Amino acid sequence: SQQGEEDPQALSIQEGENATMNCSYKTSINNLQWYRQNSGRGLVHLILIRSNEREKHSGRLRVTLDTSKKSSSLLITASRAADTASYFCATITQGGSEKLVFGKGTKLTVNP
Amino acid sequence: EAGVAQSPRYKIIEKRQSVAFWCNPISGHATLYWYQQILGQGPKLLIQFQNNGVVDDSQLPKDRFSAERLKGVDSTLKIQPAKLEDSAVYLCASSRQGARGVSSLHFGNGTRLTVT
Numbered sequence: 001s002q003q004g005e006e007d008p009q010a011l012s013i014q015e016g017e018n019a020t021m022n023c024s025y026k027t028s029i030n031n032l033q034w035y036r037q038n039s040g041r042g043l044v045h046l047i048l049i050r051s052n053e054r055e056k057h058s059g060r061l062r063v064t065l066d067t068s069k070k071s072s073s074l075l076i077t078a079s080r081a082a083d084t085a086s087y088f089c090a091t092i093t094q095g096g097s098e099k100l101v102f103g104k105g106t107k108l109t110v111n112p
Numbered sequence: 113e114a115g116v117a118q119s120p121r122y123k124i125i126e127k128r129q130s131v132a133f134w135c136n137p138i139s140g141h142a143t144l145y146w147y148q149q150i151l152g153q154g155p156k157l158l159i160q161f162q163n164n165g166v167v168d169d170s171q172l173p174k175d176r177f178s179a180e181r182l183k184g185v186d187s188t189l190k191i192q193p194a195k196l197e198d199s200a201v202y203l204c205a206s207s208r209q210g211a212r213g214v215s216s217l218h219f220g221n222g223t224r225l226t227v228t
Contacts, residue, residue, distance in 0.1 A: 004154075033216060042116070042203055042219030043155070088154050099168050100145075100217060102154035 004032075004089040004103030012109040019076040021106040023089030024069075030092045032065055033100065034074050037086045046074075046087075079110045114138065116220035118204050124226045130192035133223045137185070137206030143167075144181055145217065146189050147203040155203055161187065191225075199227045 007022045031050045035043040049056045049065045056063045062075040076083055086105040117136040125131050137144050142163050147155035160167040163184040181187040191198055201224050205217040
């Protein structure tokens with residue numbers, strides 16, 4: 001079963017614009033992670049945010065977490081053509097099995 | 113450090129045939145994962161090993177899929193017999209510790225399986 005659901009499913013922007021992707025999940029989590037997947041490649045870890053954190057930055061990436069709304073957002077600022085990829089959120093739920101469950105992803109296209 | 117290695121990169125088989133995938137995780141990573149990713153979807157966990165013991169295989173179709181991790185290092189995933197719906201990318205990942213806590217996963221480039 002998939003815990004997270006990304007929104008939108010697809011996003012197309014121009015180079016230099018900001019891209020925002022959202023993730024909603026259903027059950028309480030220990031942490032939430034974002035991954036990027038270029039076409040035909042494996043996933044690459046971008047950033048991890050713990051359940052007791054509200055915001056985290058890494059370079060041009062900004063992640064927020066709202067546990068009351070069970071949602072997270074990933075903001076990519078000043079996008080580049082090389083940011084074209086699919087972005088997935090993944091969660092580790094509290095208690096129970098300690099597995100990382102991925103959403104369906106957002107396909108981002110950055111046009112030069 | 114060297115990344116997660118997977119082979120083969122591509123495989124095409126007919127339904128009812130068998131196939132095996134191989135994964136070599138990053139050195140020192142105790143936890144190894146096999147994910148199935150169907151086109152247009154997110155990865156789905158098939159099996160998770162901690163060293164050479166199984167932590168979670170709740171979504172592994174055990175009537176046709178099997179996996180092993182000998183000596184807590186390399187792993188193989190086998191499908192026998194394959195069905196058309198097994199067409200997908202099979203991703204191997206590893207991490208330093210169990211999924212609980214702060215460990216991120218390192219993925220290989222996957223094996224793209226086409227069942228005809």
